[in-house]
Amino acid sequence: ETGVTQTPRHLVMGMTNKKSLKCEQHLGHNAMYWYKQSAKKPLELMFVYSLEERVENNSVPSRFSPECPNSSHLFLHLHTLQPEDSALYLCASSHLTGGAGANVLTFGAGSRLTVL
Amino acid sequence: AQTVTQSQPEMSVQEAETVTLSCTYDTSENNYYLFWYKQPPSRQMILVIRQEAYKQQNATENRFSVNFQKAAKSFSLKISDSQLGDTAMYFCAFRETSGSRLTFGEGTQLTVNP
Numbered sequence: 001e002t003g004v005t006q007t008p009r010h011l012v013m014g015m016t017n018k019k020s021l022k023c024e025q026h027l028g029h030n031a032m033y034w035y036k037q038s039a040k041k042p043l044e045l046m047f048v049y050s051l052e053e054r055v056e057n058n059s060v061p062s063r064f065s066p067e068c069p070n071s072s073h074l075f076l077h078l079h080t081l082q083p084e085d086s087a088l089y090l091c092a093s094s095h096l097t098g099g100a101g102a103n104v105l106t107f108g109a110g111s112r113l114t115v116l
Numbered sequence: 117a118q119t120v121t122q123s124q125p126e127m128s129v130q131e132a133e134t135v136t137l138s139c140t141y142d143t144s145e146n147n148y149y150l151f152w153y154k155q156p157p158s159r160q161m162i163l164v165i166r167q168e169a170y171k172q173q174n175a176t177e178n179r180f181s182v183n184f185q186k187a188a189k190s191f192s193l194k195i196s197d198s199q200l201g202d203t204a205m206y207f208c209a210f211r212e213t214s215g216s217r218l219t220f221g222e223g224t225q226l227t228v229n230p
Binding site: 040041042043045048056088090092103104105106107108109110112 | 120125149151153158159160161162163166207211217218219220221222223
């Protein structure tokens with residue numbers, strides 16, 4: 001496989017469930033990102049991992065817990081979510097070096113999350 | 117903080133015609149990068165074109181070109197010879213020279229009609 005792969009593509013969960021979103025990149029990138037995409041709102045950056053170290057946490061509620069075990073994998077653990085957390089969650093990866101060619105994000109197809 | 121504004125929530129164009137999508141941004145930085153991303157119904161965001169602020173020449177990629185007006189902080193996307201496959205949501209995005217944050221606009225839904 002090439003590119004950025006996200007699973008599952010669709011997820012429906014209750015507010016008391018615990019689930020995880022998975023992202024995998026096969027591009028040799030050294031940075032990975034989680035974005036939240038809600039209807040009629042700009043994409044919201046949630047987390048950034050560079051070389052498996054979290055470098056940015058954009059005031060995301062603790063019910064979202066990221067994990068980056070290595071440079072190719074990124075998880076978003078979900079627990080006790082709220083209905084307003086329903087959205088498309090996009091994973092992306094990039095090279096974090098200088099120049100415009102660097103940090104050009106390659107996105108996955110997203111995980112559509114519905115919280116009942 | 118940087119902001120990116122796309123003032124056209126929806127646009128439509130006839131196949132083979134030309135359409136221009138608008139984007140303005142606000143920053144105090146002198147050097148930065150600008151991007152246009154496309155998100156088709158398949159949901160996967162794809163890079164369309166990018167521009168370095170220190171370059172005066174407008175970027176072009178086949179049928180896609182930009183009109184970069186640094187003083188006006190404007191970065192519009194022109195799509196020539198529109199094709200049905202161009203139907204998608206288009207996002208304008210900004211990044212500082214350093215750092216990892218990419219700031220997106222709200223998007224413009226473009227529909228190409230046969």
